[in-house]
Amino acid sequence: MTTELEKFQAQDGKKFPGKTYVEELLKPVFNDQKEHLFDAMFLIHRAHTTMLMEQGILTVNEGNTILSGVNEVEKMDRNLLQYSEQFEDLFFLVESEIGKVIGDELAGKMHIAKSRNDMGEAMYRIVLRDYLKQLIADTQGLAEAILRQAEAHVETVMPAHTHTQPAQATTFGHYLVAIYDNVTRDITRLKQAYQTVNQSPMGAAAITTSGFPINRERMVELLDFDGLIENSYDAIGTGDYLIESAQALISVMTNMGRWIQELLRMASKEVDLLKVSDAYVQISSIMPQKRNPVSMEHSRALASSAAAEGLAVIHMLHNTPYGDINDSEDDLQPHLYAGFKKALRVTRIMRAVIITLEFNKERAYQQARENMITITELADVLARDYGVSFRKAHHKASIIAKKATANKLELYEIPVETINAWMEDVELSLDDWNAIIDPRQFVERRKVTGGTNPDIVRQMIQKRKNGV
Numbered sequence: 001m002t003t004e005l006e007k008f009q010a011q012d013g014k015k016f017p018g019k020t021y022v023e024e025l026l027k028p029v030f031n032d033q034k035e036h037l038f039d040a041m042f043l044i045h046r047a048h049t050t051m052l053m054e055q056g057i058l059t060v061n062e063g064n065t066i067l068s069g070v071n072e073v074e075k076m077d078r079n080l081l082q083y084s085e086q087f088e089d090l091f092f093l094v095e096s097e098i099g100k101v102i103g104d105e106l107a108g109k110m111h112i113a114k115s116r117n118d119m120g121e122a123m124y125r126i127v128l129r130d131y132l133k134q135l136i137a138d139t140q141g142l143a144e145a146i147l148r149q150a151e152a153h154v155e156t157v158m159p160a161h162t163h164t165q166p167a168q169a170t171t172f173g174h175y176l177v178a179i180y181d182n183v184t185r186d187i188t189r190l191k192q193a194y195q196t197v198n199q200s201p202m203g204a205a206a207i208t209t210s211g212f213p214i215n216r217e218r219m220v221e222l223l224d225f226d227g228l229i230e231n232s233y234d235a236i237g238t239g240d241y242l243i244e245s246a247q248a249l250i251s252v253m254t255n256m257g258r259w260i261q262e263l264l265r266m267a268s269k270e271v272d273l274l275k276v277s278d279a280y281v282q283i284s285s286i287m288p289q290k291r292n293p294v295s296m297e298h299s300r301a302l303a304s305s306a307a308a309e310g311l312a313v314i315h316m317l318h319n320t321p322y323g324d325i326n327d328s329e330d331d332l333q334p335h336l337y338a339g340f341k342k343a344l345r346v347t348r349i350m351r352a353v354i355i356t357l358e359f360n361k362e363r364a365y366q367q368a369r370e371n372m373i374t375i376t377e378l379a380d381v382l383a384r385d386y387g388v389s390f391r392k393a394h395h396k397a398s399i400i401a402k403k404a405t406a407n408k409l410e411l412y413e414i415p416v417e418t419i420n421a422w423m424e425d426v427e428l429s430l431d432d433w434n435a436i437i438d439p440r441q442f443v444e445r446r447k448v449t450g451g452t453n454p455d456i457v458r459q460m461i462q463k464r465k466n467g468v
Helices: 004-012 019-036 038-054 060-074 090-102 104-109 116-152 172-197 216-222 232-237 240-267 294-317 333-356 361-369 375-385 390-406 416-423 430-436 439-444 454-465
Strands: 157-162 165-171
Touching: 004 019, 019 038, 019 090, 019 333, 038 060, 038 090, 038 116, 038 216, 060 090, 060 104, 090 104, 116 172, 116 232, 116 240, 116 333, 116 454, 157 172, 157 361, 157 439, 165 172, 165 439, 172 240, 172 454, 240 294, 240 333, 294 333, 361 439, 375 390, 375 430, 375 439, 390 416, 416 430
Parallel strands: none
Antiparallel strands: 157 165
């Protein structure tokens, strides 16, 4: 009787590669390599061959023939490449194709002092640096759009929130400068990740370099890296460039998701401070009155998804052996690439939304008059101008807040005589009370560094424009 094992092996095979292994691992890996690593692979082949020729390890004739073959095979339509059990991966298939053009023996010489290990690490770094470079550029474009809107709204008074509750008066310009600074710190993190990524591992070979007299420094130049990972074990085994890239991705997307959520709140009909351009809203299939800001909703979701891709990278590397391992290679890389692709979509969508948004200045000002958000100024005025200790002044302001709430009154609805009666032993002037209840005065009086005063905000914006 045929056993279950025999039935399975008859279907799946007894020799490498088994059918399941092909379908669930080798084919998907091959397709990922074809999509992401094809160009970087040929870039490395050319650079390494050039270095071997310059070092006299290959003759000029050999080197030029190899380069000709590399260039010829690179022209093939990668979309026509299919996994074959004859080759373990794209690396060997490309070598075979080059061999068809220049002969297998000469094609084999192309790999003198080169391993799939250092070549793989270099390919990952080349692809990743391109994603980082693009995300840096796009995020800078987003930051510039935010700063332009901030400049247009330095005097646009609005409520600031703490713990999701109306807190004090600020301006939309002041708020946007805060977001701009957050974004630019993430740009700095992306740039630092780029510097870590853009270092050459080439010449490390498997993990211990090579007995051939190669020039690792020349490979730095040929591949446009910024420097060399000197220790060959470090070049192959560490992989912290993946963690740093993932962390930068997580940071920029997490931070962006937070203020996107804030803008979505402002765009709600109830709050009604922010209007998203018609170009970036969708209507309901059944409710004709709806203007759904789905551009920002998609951006929020994509930001979360991109951050999750970064977290996947960190989790895949956690507690792995220190050396050459598959965990950091074919199965991990697509998470980073997918994360950066999503991040690019977010930054591009949100740049368009920011450039075209409209802000409801009148409604924002009215909201800044409500919920007693200027009452902090009452305590300040009492302490600064009426000789009341700050703790006692704060207590009196608290009494006013409680009485106003009990009577369902806003501060601007209460006459100064009533305020003085509630405070009992202090007589505020009418001018002082009118200034206290005016959110514009609240904003104007905060003239210290980083404050809400429009001139201070203008100075902050100019400093950022000047790169200070």
